[in-house]
Amino acid sequence: MKIVEFTTENGTKFRLVHNRHLMTWERLSSTPRSGVTRSNSGTLLEWPKLAVGYSAYLNDSDVRPGCDHHYVITSHVVLIEEKL
Numbered sequence: 001m002k003i004v005e006f007t008t009e010n011g012t013k014f015r016l017v018h019n020r021h022l023m024t025w026e027r028l029s030s031t032p033r034s035g036v037t038r039s040n041s042g043t044l045l046e047w048p049k050l051a052v053g054y055s056a057y058l059n060d061s062d063v064r065p066g067c068d069h070h071y072v073i074t075s076h077v078v079l080i081e082e083k084l
Helices: none
Strands: 001-008 013-018 025-028 042-043 055-060 068-084
Touching: 042 055
Parallel strands: none
Antiparallel strands: 001 013, 001 068, 013 025, 025 042, 055 068
């Protein structure tokens, strides 16, 4: 199993989990600066590319009316941590 946590420039923290059967994302914390004041989560269709200084694109399997997929686009990533 692979677990990665990352923090964005506005203080929001995310966790990505990849195991043999499923890839998921979860917003662990957010700040009023982020414009999102709730935690949420979803199932990933693909593992995102993470790099400090760039936004992360989380391709969620949750299909919205009129859209093919639901994307969560973060502010710039400032910290990436791989967990054991």
